[in-house]
Amino acid sequence: MGFVTTFLLIIVVLPIAAIASRATDLGWSGFWQVVSSPEAVSALKLTLLMSTLAVLTTAVFGTIIAWVLVRDSFAGKSVVNAIIDLPFALPTIVAGLVIMALYGPQTPIDFTVNGHHFDANVTFTRGAIYVALLFVTLPFVVRSVQPVLMELDTELEEAARSLGASEFATFRRVVLPSILPGILSGVAMAFARAVGEIGAIVLIAGNLPFKTEVASIYLFHRISQDPEGSAAVAVVLLLISFAVLLGIGALRWHVTRHERG
Amino acid sequence: MSISIRRITKRFDDFVALDDVSVEVARGSLTALLGPSGSGKSTLLRIVAGLETADEGTVFIDEKNVTGRPPQERGVGFVFQHYAAFKHMTVYDNVAFGLKIRKRPKAEIAERVAQLLKLVQLEGLAKRYPSQLSGGQRQRMGLARALAIDPTVLLLDEPFGALDARVRAELREWLRRLHDETHTTTVIVTHDQEEAMEVADNVAVMSNGRIEQVGAPREVYEEPANEFVMTFVGQAHRVGDGFVRPHDLEVTLEPNGSTREVMIDRVVHLGFNVRVDLVDRDGARLSVQTTRDRAELLELVAGQIIYVRPTRHTTFT
Amino acid sequence: MGRLSLRFAALGYLTLILIGPLVMMVWRTAEDVDGAWTAISDPDTLSAFKLTLMVTAIAVVVNTVFGIVCALVIVRGDIRGRGFLNAFVDLPLSLSPVIVGFSLLTLYGLDGWLGWFQRNGYEILFATPSIVLATIFVTLPFVVREVVPTLREVGTEQEQAAETLGASGWQTFWRITLPCIRWAVIYGVVLTAARGIGEFGAVAVVSGNFAGETQTATLRVEDAYQFAYGNYAPAYGISFVLAATAVIILVAMILLQPKESRH
Numbered sequence: 001m002g003f004v005t006t007f008l009l010i011i012v013v014l015p016i017a018a019i020a021s022r023a024t025d026l027g028w029s030g031f032w033q034v035v036s037s038p039e040a041v042s043a044l045k046l047t048l049l050m051s052t053l054a055v056l057t058t059a060v061f062g063t064i065i066a067w068v069l070v071r072d073s074f075a076g077k078s079v080v081n082a083i084i085d086l087p088f089a090l091p092t093i094v095a096g097l098v099i100m101a102l103y104g105p106q107t108p109i110d111f112t113v114n115g116h117h118f119d120a121n122v123t124f125t126r127g128a129i130y131v132a133l134l135f136v137t138l139p140f141v142v143r144s145v146q147p148v149l150m151e152l153d154t155e156l157e158e159a160a161r162s163l164g165a166s167e168f169a170t171f172r173r174v175v176l177p178s179i180l181p182g183i184l185s186g187v188a189m190a191f192a193r194a195v196g197e198i199g200a201i202v203l204i205a206g207n208l209p210f211k212t213e214v215a216s217i218y219l220f221h222r223i224s225q226d227p228e229g230s231a232a233v234a235v236v237l238l239l240i241s242f243a244v245l246l247g248i249g250a251l252r253w254h255v256t257r258h259e260r261g
Numbered sequence: 262m263s264i265s266i267r268r269i270t271k272r273f274d275d276f277v278a279l280d281d282v283s284v285e286v287a288r289g290s291l292t293a294l295l296g297p298s299g300s301g302k303s304t305l306l307r308i309v310a311g312l313e314t315a316d317e318g319t320v321f322i323d324e325k326n327v328t329g330r331p332p333q334e335r336g337v338g339f340v341f342q343h344y345a346a347f348k349h350m351t352v353y354d355n356v357a358f359g360l361k362i363r364k365r366p367k368a369e370i371a372e373r374v375a376q377l378l379k380l381v382q383l384e385g386l387a388k389r390y391p392s393q394l395s396g397g398q399r400q401r402m403g404l405a406r407a408l409a410i411d412p413t414v415l416l417l418d419e420p421f422g423a424l425d426a427r428v429r430a431e432l433r434e435w436l437r438r439l440h441d442e443t444h445t446t447t448v449i450v451t452h453d454q455e456e457a458m459e460v461a462d463n464v465a466v467m468s469n470g471r472i473e474q475v476g477a478p479r480e481v482y483e484e485p486a487n488e489f490v491m492t493f494v495g496q497a498h499r500v501g502d503g504f505v506r507p508h509d510l511e512v513t514l515e516p517n518g519s520t521r522e523v524m525i526d527r528v529v530h531l532g533f534n535v536r537v538d539l540v541d542r543d544g545a546r547l548s549v550q551t552t553r554d555r556a557e558l559l560e561l562v563a564g565q566i567i568y569v570r571p572t573r574h575t576t577f578t
Numbered sequence: 579m580g581r582l583s584l585r586f587a588a589l590g591y592l593t594l595i596l597i598g599p600l601v602m603m604v605w606r607t608a609e610d611v612d613g614a615w616t617a618i619s620d621p622d623t624l625s626a627f628k629l630t631l632m633v634t635a636i637a638v639v640v641n642t643v644f645g646i647v648c649a650l651v652i653v654r655g656d657i658r659g660r661g662f663l664n665a666f667v668d669l670p671l672s673l674s675p676v677i678v679g680f681s682l683l684t685l686y687g688l689d690g691w692l693g694w695f696q697r698n699g700y701e702i703l704f705a706t707p708s709i710v711l712a713t714i715f716v717t718l719p720f721v722v723r724e725v726v727p728t729l730r731e732v733g734t735e736q737e738q739a740a741e742t743l744g745a746s747g748w749q750t751f752w753r754i755t756l757p758c759i760r761w762a763v764i765y766g767v768v769l770t771a772a773r774g775i776g777e778f779g780a781v782a783v784v785s786g787n788f789a790g791e792t793q794t795a796t797l798r799v800e801d802a803y804q805f806a807y808g809n810y811a812p813a814y815g816i817s818f819v820l821a822a823t824a825v826i827i828l829v830a831m832i833l834l835q836p837k838e839s840r841h
Binding site for chain 3: 001003004005007008011012013014015016018019021022061064065067068069072074080082083084085086087088089090091092093094097098099101102103106107108131134135138189192193195196197198199202203215216217219220223227230231234237238241245
Binding site for chain 3: 348362409
């Protein structure tokens with residue numbers, strides 16, 4: 001036990017505490033000044049906005065994918081199941097490049113219709129951030145919904161149908177409540193990941209201040225110049241992460257309260 | 262190797278699992294710790310094995326004080342209810358485990374394991390894995406494994422509890438025969454009163470962390486020390502201010518002064534025995550156990566009014 | 579309606595977000611194999627690969643030992659510390675890598691609490707030791723999280739049986755406990771390795787990014803891209819190697835998963 005706590009202390013706790021302490025060096029007014037600077041606020045807002053959008057999308061499609069993987073069968077399903085983990089196994093910077101290949105300046109999706117030009121190049125736009133986040137958050141939701149779905153007793157759905165419920169009603173009233181804890185777990189982890197993501201975004205987004213600069217990149221550029229200010233922003237990010245995690249944890253607790261003895 | 266349990270007390274937070282318990286287990290005997298769940302019998306066994314420590318009291322094995330010593334040093338063979346098989350080892354390696362730890366030479370181990378596998382009738386299964394064995398086979402392996410280290414005492418914690426009825430009955434008989442051959446001091450924990458009666462030389466009846474009675478099976482059945490023992494070991498009905506066993510109720514078709522009038526609710530044929538469920542004048546329910554022959558002779562049938570009289574009535578002050 | 583349209587939605591989404599980009603990347607690399615190869619065999623690139631491998635290997639070993647011990651404490655130890663342990667072990671999963679790197683900078687910097695090292699010539703920051711520390715930080719949770727549920731499921735009966743048969747604490751751990759959690763540990767190691775190889779943000783902050791000395795493979799990719807001047811072949815080439823490694827790791831993950839659930 002002692003070994004474990006010492007190790008954790010040195011590797012995890014001390015560094016984090018150091019940042020918190022550095023942030024306090026500024027004092028309240030200094031802290032507030034940095035954190036409320038237009039660029040910082042913009043970066044934080046952008047991070048929250050894009051993370052929320054991406055995570056919501058992933059929640060919907062991740063659940064659909066999990067459903068198809070568990071309940072459906074088709075040729076190549078096991079391969080599809082396997083590659084779900086790829087965004088997790090892939091270095092984030094490579095993920096960025098992979099996305100660039102299809103959605104970057106040399107995208108093959110490039111055509112003109114009726115004089116209007118469409119292409120899938122999203123570099124330097126917020127769309128880039130969105131796509132990058134979709135890529136990296138995918139496994140979290142799928143992998144946390146899958147086991148819950150697998151454990152689900154199909155008898156419950158059969159009972160609902162025999163009582164007259166439509167497919168959609170069955171899903172909404174019987175299946176969804178049961179898998180909701182799984183979805184929420186996945187969402188929590190996905191959100192934490194999205195808020196902190198840097199590798200996948202740094203290449204494709206272009207990091208234009210006020211337009212495509214997320215909080216993690218804002219920090220990245222400021223660390224050497226302004227340690228105290230960066231510490232302040234870091235602390236805000238930390239607090240946001242904790243708040244969201246706590247919130248989702250509370251939501252999960254609330255959702256599963258009927259299952260507890 | 263005798264076991265002497267002296268004044269053992271064990272608490273789990275507020276719950277008193279064992280309350281000043283003392284029992285003597287004679288060398289070479291097979292003693293059953295019998296009681297309902299929560300009576301403390303498993304806890305007591307585990308304290309003897311060293312898998313739990315008592316808050317107060319001492320344990321002597323073979324006249325040596327082993328209180329506080331870890332299980333490794335006590336030389337006890339322990340058999341678990343759910344087998345505790347080493348899943349990642351073959352049957353051979355499971356049984357050989359204790360010998361390998363003691364660094365016995367390979368040839369000796371091979372010989373001993375073969376001997377034991379023959380004893381428990383698992384020859385030929387040495388290379389199998391526990392997951393490939395049935396429950397009964399796994400438990401026999403567990404026994405062989407425990408016996409391999411030549412234990413001073415053998416402790417079995419509800420060893421047949423996870424098995425189905427027929428396998429249970431077979432293994433029970435088999436255990437008794439094994440004991441008759443090896444004469445290892447054995448303690449078996451069970452909640453099955455029939456099992457205790459069939460297998461043990463000596464039965465210690467436990468309830469709520471206390472020993473209610475210790476004695477030979479027949480003694481415990483026919484001369485129960487208190488109400489609990491009487492109702493737990495075998496069937497008993499409350500009649501008047503005491504208890505009567507169903508087979509101690511005589512059935513007659515005519516009243517004769519000391520009989521009580523009852524109506525037959527159901528005649529249940531349990532093979533050789535027949536149980537007659539009765540309701541008396543006040544609505545109380547009891548039952549009589551009699552033989553098939555006698556039931557036929559009396560032509561007992563539901564709805565009939567008959568008369569019963571206890572041939573033996575036990576009261577406790 | 580249900581079945582087919584759901585399947586379509588799922589597969590369509592995956593193609594757009596996952597499969598399509600991957601295929602494109604392989605395509606791009608194949609377009610200029612020579613350029614890619616030149617970049618891969620460049621001495622600076624090779625030393626970047628070496629550095630990544632070395633750092634990841636250290637992190638794997640350290641976090642495996644820590645992971646097993648920590649899992650034992652969480653599952654078998656006192657209830658009191660458990661909540662905190664769990665929280666701190668999970669922390670690296672929810673932290674931005676940039677913050678991780680930054681926290682190390684703050685701690686080991688010249689005027690940080692552990693600045694003693696830097697001040698007295700023991701190079702931690704902008705050198706390999708800090709890269710190792712950063713990688714250990716971010717890969718901390720994986721072995722623990724995989725071993726804990728398995729350990730819990732296995733229970734203590736087999737270990738108790740071993741004790742009654744005479745095995746000492748260490749023998750019991752080595753012969754009984756460890757084999758039982760074997761696959762969970764291996765799976766955790768695979769996840770740790772994947773994360774270690776792929777780490778970018780924390781290492782970028784903490785290493786100084788000096789090519790040939792403190793540049794890991796992932797930093798090299800970024801480097802190759804930023805200084806591509808239109809020639810993206812090197813970036814794609816190095817990425818391809820890393821992606822191939824990821825695929826190998828992925829295959830390992832798939833092969834190990836059924837075993838994990840069987841236990």
